[in-house]
Amino acid sequence: MRALRRLGVAAVAAALLVPTLASCDSEPTGVTAAKNPPPAPPAQTLELTPAAETKDLPVSTEIGLTATNAAVRSVHVADAKGKLVAGRMRPDGTTWVPEKPLQYKTAYTVTAVATDGRRAVTSQTSFTTMPEPQRQVGTGMYLFDDHTYGVAMPVVVEFSEQIPESARAAVEKRLFVETTPPQPGVWHWMSGRQVTYRAPQYWKPGTKLTVRAALKGVPMGEGRYGDDDRRAAAKITDEKLELVVRNSDKHIDVLRNGKKVKSMPVSLGKASTPSSSGTMVIMDKQASTIFDTTGEPGDQYRVAIQYAQRLTWGGEFIHSAPWSVGDQGRRNVSHGCLNVSPGNAVWLFENTHVGDPVTVKGTGVKLEKGNGFTAWDLSWKEFVKGSALPIPDELRPEAVNPPVSSASPSPSPSAAPGVAPSAVPAPSAMSPTPAAR
Template sequence: MTAASLLFTVACSGTEEASGVRNESPTAELTIVPANGETEVRPDTPITVTATRGTIEDVQVIQTPLPEEGSEASASPEAENTASDESEEGPSEVDTITGTLNEDKTEWVSDWTLIPGSTVTVVAKGKSPEGDVTEFTSEFTTLAATPGKRLEIQSNFPVSGDVVGVGMPVIINFDLPVENKAAVEAALEVISEKPTQGAWNWFGDQTVVFRTEEYWEPYQKVTVNMRLAGVQAAEGVYGVKNYQLNFEVGRSQISEVDNDTHRMIVTRDGEQIKDFPISNGKGTTRAYTTTSGIHLTMEKYQHLVMDSSTVGIPPGHPDYYRVDVNYAVRFSNSGEFTHAAPWNGSLGQANLSHGCINMSTEDARWFYENSYMGDPLIVVGTDRELEVDNGWGYWQRSWEEWLANSTLGEPDRTDEPGSPGRPHGTIGEQAEAAE
């Protein structure tokens, strides 16, 4: 045994302690790094198994978290807007360390990072040229995450169990800033029943968003594996938990609003099902102009008090308003909702609102009851363009722009395991690997 590797020679019929004396029977020879007995191994260090004689037949990695003393309490996996990291049966599959074996079966490299502060056992089987199978083992411990430098998910949209519209992105908000964005992107794996491709974009240092090239195909399940445990998000900052998100894409419902005709047309699964008279923003100021572009429905309220002070028009201002509305569906962060406006006598004729889409009570109730989070709502005909970071305006970027804004710069195929890039290493090591 050397400091850099582990080499056991054991009989095919069982295992025995390595004695340093080569067995006369022909055996495979494997080297495992990190080596047996190492301590405080960086959790973003890849595990490598190399065959110096024979081939690699199988590698299993077992992680056992060590008891933590005085560490910060972690967020409950059942917290609102947080992906679950544990199933009812026990640890999720996201804690399983898989690896990639080269074509001639002489090198295996782990795909994911390791849980900080854990005992890691690597059991590898090698096959000699003569056909004998030998088992090799390495056990080491990983460096624990430092209190105050433990990256976790603060919230995410959607949450497990949600049924969403075909435009729905995956939005992850972290509790700490992320500098090593390439490593974090590489730790996020999106799998869908119907193949497509997408990519992640960052909005600031704590929010990352996955969007597909085209809308999701309807009626399918999507899984997001967030293998963040052990990823070095910034200097000395490590992810401490893995998460899994499971949601469903429902029917395809797309609504189009024409500012000039004052109508909303709703199409479901390719067929028009509704044609509503509406009234958009009166457009006398930018604040009162409904934004044009591809919006997504975000949240809804059966009853909502709309106060202009939330959009910068305080009490005492000539344009100040405070009104009670029913059946409100948000589609931006600049105060825009669809909602019932029984006081508006110009539905289908003129634009008189403060920027919202006014509807009759009956029509607003239907839209409220039949909207999923993530349904596309497209507005055309106004001179105010929706910003990409206004609400969920992510479809305002073309696919080429979206892909160019991904740190990894490569699309992620949702019908293939893994993701572009590798989650191992610091920013500097990521840059070297990219070169």
């Protein structure tokens, strides 16, 4: 009986002990839920620009998007008839860019959606574009659809009027270049009327270039707007061809993929009309042309020229010069051009491309910036200083490895979208084209 009593007491004690031990480790589930509810999901927001009902906007207007705790998933822009406008986001996700210029005097509605993967937020806005402006700046691009260019071919955009510094960043932001394979680059303002794009090194052979100068309706200062939206898709040659001209021994070396394949004698500009030293680019090729300096200062002449390849706006060419064959490789007798024999002129004409680099050394006269396609006459450190936009960290001179000075012909080798008539693009009507020398 005592034993039973003792067992009963022990059982009661054990029964009392169990809940006491459990209460030291945790509280009942119901209590926990009441004291610590799950956190509310973060609020999602999606703000759009332009503000609703904004009027008289340029036809270059982009849709700005600021999403909080969500990612933009879709943007739909439609005109008053419900017709959708094609476009795409910039890589940084800040704005949506129409694939073509908007229409003048047209109302548009915007519907955008952002989501965190579980919930979505929708935002809308609307705006109306301006009438066609009276003052428009002419634009042109030295890149032509379906053409093949040399590895030093820059992308060059020109303007019929000066673009003030205050408007250059906005203009530059509307210039898109895509390369395959990727080779990011930077724009450089050679002057208020010309901006040039290149990568740190020459394009890789076989590169595909897709360029869009989306300038129609872009404000360009002083109440002026861009006149057109231009595009081009071109290719870089499958080989790297470079010409190196030495005044010291008056020879041209032709390098193919870094290896010398030909050397030929040359006569450069005489003392009173010296050739320029620096890295130029073949800009134009003409099998037959006329050099005419009548009415200009200096020597007056009008002569038929064969196999001419333009290097500068100032009139420096590589061309056939049968009259100076005896001087080639010995003395300089030209008006600034690079004179070669008829046979060598034919060989060069058949083997070179618009866009091939030509580096002249030792004449004592430096190539003038902007006198031709002079992007490669600048070191990368100098080139990036000409951009109106901040330079991406990976393209800063200290980050480019190895640092490249394109004035040297040795080592040689950004992101959405020109114009074209002939297989050999002639200089733009906007550009000065003095007679050759």
